[in-house]
Amino acid sequence: MNENEKRKYIKGRKLGEGTYANVYLGQLRTDPAVLVAIKKMKVQREQDGIAYDAVRELKFLQELHHPNIVELLSVFNSKDQNLNLVLEYLPLGDLESLIRDTDRVRYGAADIKAWMGMLTRAVWFCHDNFVLHRDIKPNNLLIAADGEVKLADFGLARSFADPGVNMTHMVITRWYRPPELLFGCRSYSGAVDVWSVGLVFAELIIRTPFLPGNSEVDQINRICQAIGTPTEDNWPGVSSLRSYAVPAEVYPVPDKKAWMDRFGGVGAEGVDLLCKTLVLDPNKRITAREMLEHRWWRTDPKPTRKEDLPRSKDDGAKKMGADLGRRPGAVEDENRGSKVARRLDFGAK
Amino acid sequence: MAAEDARYRQSSQYRLWSFSPVELATLREKSNALAKASISERMLSSNASRPASGANTPDGDATPTLPEFLTPTEEALLVTFYTSEVLRAGNHAGYRDAIKATAAVFFRRFYVTNSIMTYPPNDMVLVTLFLANKAEANFVNIGEFANKFGKKNAESILAGEFLLCQALRFAFDVKHPFRALKGAVMALRRIGGIDDKRINAAEHRAHEILCFSPLMTDAYFHYTPSQIMLAALSLADRGLVEQLIADTFHHVSPPGTSGPGTPMETGDAPPPPRRDTKSEDKATIIGAWIRDKVLGTIEACRDMLSKELPEERREHWASQDVFAAELKPLRKKLNKCRDPDRSNLLELHRRRREQARIKAETEDDDAEDRGAALADDGAVFGDAGPRDTKRRKVGKGLEDPFGGPL
Ligand SMILES: Nc1ncnc2c1ncn2[C@@H]1O[C@H](COP(=O)(O)OP(=O)(O)OP(=O)(O)O)[C@@H](O)[C@H]1O
Numbered sequence: 001m002n003e004n005e006k007r008k009y010i011k012g013r014k015l016g017e018g019t020y021a022n023v024y025l026g027q028l029r030t031d032p033a034v035l036v037a038i039k040k041m042k043v044q045r046e047q048d049g050i051a052y053d054a055v056r057e058l059k060f061l062q063e064l065h066h067p068n069i070v071e072l073l074s075v076f077n078s079k080d081q082n083l084n085l086v087l088e089y090l091p092l093g094d095l096e097s098l099i100r101d102t103d104r105v106r107y108g109a110a111d112i113k114a115w116m117g118m119l120t121r122a123v124w125f126c127h128d129n130f131v132l133h134r135d136i137k138p139n140n141l142l143i144a145a146d147g148e149v150k151l152a153d154f155g156l157a158r159s160f161a162d163p164g165v166n167m168t169h170m171v172i173t174r175w176y177r178p179p180e181l182l183f184g185c186r187s188y189s190g191a192v193d194v195w196s197v198g199l200v201f202a203e204l205i206i207r208t209p210f211l212p213g214n215s216e217v218d219q220i221n222r223i224c225q226a227i228g229t230p231t232e233d234n235w236p237g238v239s240s241l242r243s244y245a246v247p248a249e250v251y252p253v254p255d256k257k258a259w260m261d262r263f264g265g266v267g268a269e270g271v272d273l274l275c276k277t278l279v280l281d282p283n284k285r286i287t288a289r290e291m292l293e294h295r296w297w298r299t300d301p302k303p304t305r306k307e308d309l310p311r312s313k314d315d316g317a318k319k320m321g322a323d324l325g326r327r328p329g330a331v332e333d334e335n336r337g338s339k340v341a342r343r344l345d346f347g348a349k
Numbered sequence: 350m351a352a353e354d355a356r357y358r359q360s361s362q363y364r365l366w367s368f369s370p371v372e373l374a375t376l377r378e379k380s381n382a383l384a385k386a387s388i389s390e391r392m393l394s395s396n397a398s399r400p401a402s403g404a405n406t407p408d409g410d411a412t413p414t415l416p417e418f419l420t421p422t423e424e425a426l427l428v429t430f431y432t433s434e435v436l437r438a439g440n441h442a443g444y445r446d447a448i449k450a451t452a453a454v455f456f457r458r459f460y461v462t463n464s465i466m467t468y469p470p471n472d473m474v475l476v477t478l479f480l481a482n483k484a485e486a487n488f489v490n491i492g493e494f495a496n497k498f499g500k501k502n503a504e505s506i507l508a509g510e511f512l513l514c515q516a517l518r519f520a521f522d523v524k525h526p527f528r529a530l531k532g533a534v535m536a537l538r539r540i541g542g543i544d545d546k547r548i549n550a551a552e553h554r555a556h557e558i559l560c561f562s563p564l565m566t567d568a569y570f571h572y573t574p575s576q577i578m579l580a581a582l583s584l585a586d587r588g589l590v591e592q593l594i595a596d597t598f599h600h601v602s603p604p605g606t607s608g609p610g611t612p613m614e615t616g617d618a619p620p621p622p623r624r625d626t627k628s629e630d631k632a633t634i635i636g637a638w639i640r641d642k643v644l645g646t647i648e649a650c651r652d653m654l655s656k657e658l659p660e661e662r663r664e665h666w667a668s669q670d671v672f673a674a675e676l677k678p679l680r681k682k683l684n685k686c687r688d689p690d691r692s693n694l695l696e697l698h699r700r701r702r703e704q705a706r707i708k709a710e711t712e713d714d715d716a717e718d719r720g721a722a723l724a725d726d727g728a729v730f731g732d733a734g735p736r737d738t739k740r741r742k743v744g745k746g747l748e749d750p751f752g753g754p755l
Contacts, residue, residue, distance in 0.1 A: 049491060049507045050514060055483045059521040062361045075519045158486045
């Protein structure tokens with residue numbers, strides 16, 4: 001028991017690198033077929049103590065247990081006092097690589113509906129637990145062996161603030177950042193994540209980032225041109241936000257037809273949902289809960305079963321499948337997954 | 350409420366930090382006994398290795414005598430006193446209620462599995478307050494933080510931080526009753542016919558109680574946030590809680606049918622579950638049964654909170670007389686029996702760092718990355734909870750940078 005606990009994992013090759021962590025493949029020593037991801041926080045500057053990112057990620061992953069949120073299995077510290085987070089292993093890459101691989105990966109409305117369903121459930125669950133993710137984007141949406149999409153990277157997350165408590169507006173990767181944050185608003189809600197979800201939705205449809213601004217000013221300009229200029233008419237109070245500034249030319253909010261022309265691939269109901277996530281005024285934007293109640297999910301086509309979703313044609317993912325000696329997503333993977341979870345749970349009943 | 354409870358059971362507060370009174374007492378007794386044993390061992394061995402003529406051995410060549418150790422009851426009293434210090438320090442710095450409350454909870458959790466004789470409570474007061482700021486998303490600069498409390502250097506705070514994280518088992522989310530109080534106040538307003546002044550007065554008093562009483566007692570270990578909130582509200586105005594409960598249990602659905610309910614669990618995306626009228630009928634019957642159970646729990650929690658009402662802060666914990674009579678002797682005793690090896694966090698931290706450095710130099714760090722075992726890495730938590738009596742045994746095999754839990 002003691003011995004198992006001590007040498008539970010074998011660390012393997014590096015899977016990826018983020019701004020504040022390196023991620024490695026890991027194996028359970030007692031059962032090398034059980035794979036995990038080990039996220040090793042980079043050495044921190046001594047004077048800051050434990051990094052805020054690590055505190056935030058741990059704080060939320062400890063609490064959020066949901067099929068569409070990456071599962072934290074364990075935590076340990078290495079001899080150099082670095083934190084290591086043991087996460088469920090998500091071998092099939094992320095949504096970004098699927099979106100980008102236009103040559104080899106084909107997908108349709110039913111697939112988008114399945115991916116969006118999983119993303120929306122994850123975001124609803126966060127918000128229902130009073131957690132803002134604040135960095136939703138395609139490459140933070142990782143894919144499990146069975147095709148399930150999992151929201152990852154809670155390094156920027158925080159709990160909903162009480163009214164009157166200011167939060168930083170310097171969150172969310174620029175292309176996915178909502179206008180209220182670009183205007184310096186410091187008291188915001190789950191609507192910031194919903195905007196990001198909307199942009200992921202748009203990107204899934206057109207297979208290229210919808211609003212790839214190259215600066216904050218450019219980002220605002222793009223929003224104005226594509227979605228309309230925020231004004232007191234469509235967003236009461238907007239002009240008193242701290243850094244409210246819009247181009248001189250006032251762009252109208254585009255009509256349904258303009259949206260249909262560009263995003264019609266997901267049908268009229270899909271476009272309706274998309275528009276509602278990209279409403280300028282955060283108070284009028286649809287909530288994650290309301291998204292789940294939208295008619296689109298129940299109109300044809302039905303969302304693709306996760307096992308049948310298109311997969312990355314990346315070498316990495318292919319090799320991974322070969323390593324395992326079976327097709328990724330085979331039924332036994334699912335059993336394996338639940339086995340890992342059982343073995344490594346925190347003792348919850 | 351049932352739905353809330355189902356959600357609560359997923360929380361680290363429930364999974365890792367909820368105990369029955371007996372379990373909690375056992376854990377504390379164990380921490381006390383282990384501290385006594387290891388401190389004795391250390392004192393004896395350092396005495397033995399010292400030449401008989403050495404300084405600091407007032408007894409000369411006589412067999413070294415061990416000091417009198419704190420009893421678990423004395424430790425508990427000191428932990429509570431220092432919890433009041435955490436709150437006082439938080440007030441001094443002007444932190445939000447949630448930050449102070451989180452710090453107090455961190456502090457009490459830390460001393461469930463660690464003895465106050467092992468790690469100096471004075472230092473841990475600031476360490477918990479510092480980490481609570483991070484956990485509650487309030488950015489603080491460590492230098493400014495230390496300055497606020499008249500500390501010239503911040504190192505001892507950072508030295509304790511990792512130690513605290515480990516003791517907390519890297520669970521930084523504390524579920525407080527503040528949000529539940531707001532919900533209750535809204536529900537009371539919805540009932541209608543209750544004087545707004547009365548509601549406001551009760552809210553104010555309950556909030557004041559929540560900022561002190563549950564933090565100074567073991568309430569967070571035994572009760573859910575809504576139970577604590579209702580207990581505090583009933584101390585403020587019992588009648589309001591009765592109305593609230595009567596109102597709530599009229600509507601509650603039977604247990605088992607009201608889980609948090611993830612909409613769209615399947616790809617088919619059905620809308621979120623709705624209540625049907627049949628279960629509504631059943632609810633009124635089962636509701637009465639739950640109501641009585643809930644009332645009993647709230648009553649017990651209320652008793653606990655009433656032992657540390659906010660007035661105690663002034664009348665008891667800040668009183669010079671009480672301090673001189675009850676706490677000073679204990680602090681004196683603590684000074685004599687504290688762990689000679691760990692009472693200085695900074696020294697301890699330096700020593701461990703140095704050891705880690707030497708180790709790192711003698712080992713090829715790349716080996717680790719190439720698939721060698723994480724043999725020296727300590728799994729801070731696996732499947733053994735603090736409930737698990739084997740936990741400390743497990744801990745012994747780990748490489749705790751501070752030398753193992755005890
Ligand atoms: N559970 C996992 N399974 C497989 N690969 C993973 C997993 N978690 C992370 N990775 C890989 O490691 C990379 C970095 O991880 P992650 O994004 O969590 O780090 P980060 O420092 O938070 O990154 P960012 O710079 O995006 O904030 C990811 O892009 C992904 O390729």
